[in-house]
Amino acid sequence: MENENYYDITIIGGGPIGIFAATYARMRQAKIQLIESLDQLGGQVSALFPAKKLYDIPGFSVIKGDQLISNLLDQNNQFKPDIFFNETVQNITKTDLGFSITTTKKKTYSRTIIIATGVGAFQPRRLAVENAEKYENKQLRYFVKDLQEFRGKDVVIAGGGDSAVDWALEIQTIAKSVSIIHRRDKFRALESSIEHLRKSNTNFETPYLISALDSADDKIKITIKKVKTDEKKELLADFLLVNYGFVSNNKTLKSWNIETDHNLIKVKTDMETSIPGIYAIGDTIEYPGRVNLIATGFGEAPIAVNSAMNKIHPDIRQAAHSTQLIKNFPELN
Known part of the structure; x- marks a missing residue:
């Protein structure tokens, strides 16, 4: 089913981790879509306190939240992923080729899915x-x-x-x-x-x-x-x-029958959930020793993307380092 509504990877959630996952997936030349329930990317970093100074982002002695998101978007825009705003995923159904994904606006199909929803929808107390x-x-x-x-x-x-x-x-x-x-x-x-x-x-x-x-x-x-x-x-x-504080809501996950522990998604070392072909990254997941840092999620993103690509193309061993991947984008060299 190769058409405009069919994707290799669907990323659910447009916070910093979801943005970077979309960037890296496009570097791997995957056809991807990113679905975000808000009207902007950046998740809690953008919505709650974009002027907050962050001191635990590798490569920056200090960076404000809005600047981090701006940098991530500049990097992401080079690879032009499909991004859809103001959409909430309502249902995921297994198909012969992957999954059908029903949102509040449409239905699309995807070989694999990466969940990067953080704490889920949130409202202030x-x-x-x-x-x-x-x-x-x-x-x-x-x-x-x-x-x-x-x-x-x-x-x-x-x-x-x-x-x-x-x-x-x-x-x-x-x-x-x-x-x-x-x-x-x-x-x-x-x-x-x-x-x-x-x-x-x-x-x-x-x-x-x-x-x-x-x-x-x-x-x-x-x-x-x-x-x-x-x-x-x-x-x-x-x-x-x-x-x-904030009241978060990840109750939609329960309807997808993904195994959770205290409302966090349980993942394997390759970031795969209890459902083959569905991966999860960022603060929505749980595994022994995980620390809730943006830097942690940045590391989980390429693991999930590479795992998804290996599932889609099990017989093809492809480069994973940016210096090799970027050769597929001559306009950026």
């Missing part, structure tokens, strides 16, 4: 305060897309995890003032990050919870209540940033 939705996407934010919005502003951050503290560390360098609210005196974030933040001018409001929101001229008035007391105080801010 929203602030459970009356009328909070009135301020969402205005003065109340759950994502930090552009740090420059907060330059010279009064910013209040709610949350005690790594992401909330990362926000505070970056924003306090440009904001007029930063306050961080947490329901406990002890934070869940890395101790070194907390120590760094305490050395800044950030104001710590602990142990407090947000109990009410209101408008005050062009600012947002935040009422906070001290835990286990009736003590209250009010904070005025230009922005309230809330990071209480």
Whole structure:
């Protein structure tokens, strides 16, 4: 069935690991499609905090998330894979030649599949305060897309995890003032990050919870209540940033009958799942000793691609190193 709807490899998920898998698969001259449920590539790196600095990407002493994604896309665009946005895979069915893949928009066919969905679809845990939705996407934010919005502003951050503290560390360098609210005196974030933040001018409001929101001229008035007391105080801010974590959803995997362990996909050393021809990479998978780092997923991507290509062409031994693969693309030499 050689037509435009038939692929060698289908990659599900367009985060950094999925992007690199698509790049490497095209270097292997596979006909591939990448299916992404959002309207952009980059996954959580792009959606949650693109300005976050990353220190564990090989070859970079430090790189911001949005720049990493930009670099990955520049690399990917050289090989022109088929990419489809705003599509969610609903069903995968085994066929004689591979799999049929039904999305919210169409049906295609693929010899093999690589799942790179990360934690799956994710939504922020929203602030459970009356009328909070009135301020969402205005003065109340759950994502930090552009740090420059907060330059010279009064910013209040709610949350005690790594992401909330990362926000505070970056924003306090440009904001007029930063306050961080947490329901406990002890934070869940890395101790070194907390120590760094305490050395800044950030104001710590602990142990407090947000109990009410209101408008005050062009600012947002935040009422906070001290835990286990009736003590209250009010904070005025230009922005309230809330990071209480995220609710992820990978329930679609269960309908595909892929073996999982605590909602993570179990894989073999070649990244193949319990279903022959379906592979998985990135933070959606589990195996002994795995560490949830982008760098780990980058290493898993070529393993999965080469395993898929060996299944498609078992009698052909092909080069795997980029210096040899790139010879197939004379326009890039």
